[in-house]
Amino acid sequence: MAAEENLEKFEILFEEPRAVFYAGQKVTGRVFVRNNLTKKFKGIKVTFEGVAHAEWSGSRALQEGEQVGPSLKEQRPQLAQAARQQRLGLDKNHRQPAEETWQGPDTVRVAISNDERYFQTEFYLVGSKAEDGAEKICVDAGELSYPFEFSLPKRIPSSFEGSFGHVRYTVRAVMERPWASDLHTQAPFTVVCPLDLNANPSLAEPVQVAKVKKFCSIWCASGPVNVTFTLASGGAVPGEFLLPSLDVENNSKLHLHLIKLKFSQIVTYKDRTGSETLRHETILAEQNVGKVDSGDSRLFDRLHFYVPPLPPSNTTHCTFIDVQYYLKANFYPSACYPAFSAKLAVVLGTIPLHKNFGRCHPCEETPPVGWNLNALDQNSSLYAHLPPPSYEQVEKDEDVFTPKYPVHKQTLRFEEPKA
The missing domain is CATH 2.60.40.640 (Immunoglobulin-like)
Structure with a gap:
């Protein structure tokens, strides 16, 4: 205003x-x-x-005889003063380092961007x-x-x-x-930009990855660890719960002293030429699942992650920002062996799967002007029983504009095992 x-x-x-x-x-x-x-x-x-x-810092080889901006060493007093003023609230428009700064004898830092x-x-x-x-x-x-x-x-x-x-x-x-x-x-x-999960029928099916991990050494032989990581559906929308399960058979001589699950967003940025990329991961949620001792087997089947307000996968129609979501299980063995992992991709949309329509809670607020099923270019009669979503913000800094995304809130419900 x-x-x-x-x-x-x-x-x-x-x-x-x-x-x-x-x-x-x-x-x-x-x-x-x-x-x-x-x-x-x-x-x-x-x-x-x-x-x-998009904008980030990268580096490239310094060409022979090439002149660059002031070195980081030369800028250090000014940068230190600017940082001090910023902490004290005296200078909110402090100067950043030059677009290209010296990093060493053979490299130079550069600003990479795309628009x-x-x-x-x-x-x-x-x-x-x-x-x-x-x-x-x-x-x-x-x-x-x-x-x-x-x-x-x-x-x-x-x-x-x-x-x-x-x-x-x-x-x-x-x-x-x-x-x-x-x-x-x-x-x-x-x-x-609507992303209807029903446009890809395979997203309604369970997704699964199996992994066999062997631990070998010159002193002793050890059996494998067999892992089956399963997700009830390959697609979800904000407001739903992801329901993964882990089946772990530990035939090794090592203990799996910690198993950790995390739900993460991975954004890939590309420069104007497509030759430079930046991959940035944000952990949205994580939980410790438990442990599996040597010679033991366990099934972890009551796991769940709530999907908060998030942008849909892929960022369709943007050529240099790609958004993906994953569930990852990390396994930490005893002794000095490194951790290993299993990963499942999750597609986040804006329209839930047909089979989940009945679980969606009616929205208490008036549907916004934007809610129009005709925008999907599909038969709107297929969505007659889908309650309009609420629209919620991603939790971020209050001083920065945060978009609102459709949220179809659902009741957490586990499928009971068949007799």
Whole structure:
């Protein structure tokens, strides 16, 4: 929101209060103005924009005779002072190291980035381009609203905020004024690109990986450890529970003193050429399962992980940010042997599997404007019994915009073994 002198409010309000919209649908809202005195301006312009950006640090070989920016050693006093000022809150716009800095005799640190723009559209809600001879608009004191409407493209990725990149959607408004600086305000919003798990029937089937681990040494022979790692379905949506099971047969002479499960998100970023990539893992949840002694067998079958609000897999339509999810079981043997693991991929969507519709709880809040099954380009009658989702945020810094994703909350239910 922007406010100056007798202008109390200049802000953007969405018709959908949660500011969540589906790809291919209309973003509707208004620019709200409240002023105490008569005001003159030339026009109010709005700009809709969707962009993706990624940035991280890498290194490359230093060419003979190549000149680079100040070395890290030369920058150290300034950087130390800037860090101290930042800790004390004295300088929030401290300078970062140069784009290229010396790291050693043969390498140089470089900034790696990539960008993508999905749309940028601007138009005037009132008035026209500000020029010296343009007619001024005079408004009396009070409240005014200028409605807007913009159709999102169908092929755009879901909103995403990561440690080294993002996909962001915003609308900006500018009040162009004569003989004074323009006033600016902006508002971010969430875009959801539907990912229907039912479009891939194999995601409704269990997924499984089997692993045989042998421990060998010159002093003694040891039998193998047989592991079967199973997940009830290969696809899930936020609000559901992942239900893995572990069948462990320890025929070795070593104890498995700890078995740990973790649910993680792995994001891969690519540079403009595709030759440089960065892989970043975030552990979403983890739990200690137990242990299996030498010569023992155990079945761990009452395990569960809640799926929090998260962006769907793949970040479809973004060419350089890829989002994947995994369940990983880590096994820690006794003695000095290294740990080993087994991993299962999980596809996170926005529409749950048909077989889970009956477990979804009805949403208590009004469905947002964006909830429209026709956006799936499928027979909407197939989804007649699917309650609309709630829309929740990923837990992050309150000072940073966090997208909201559809959440289909379900009851935790284990399948009882057949007699």
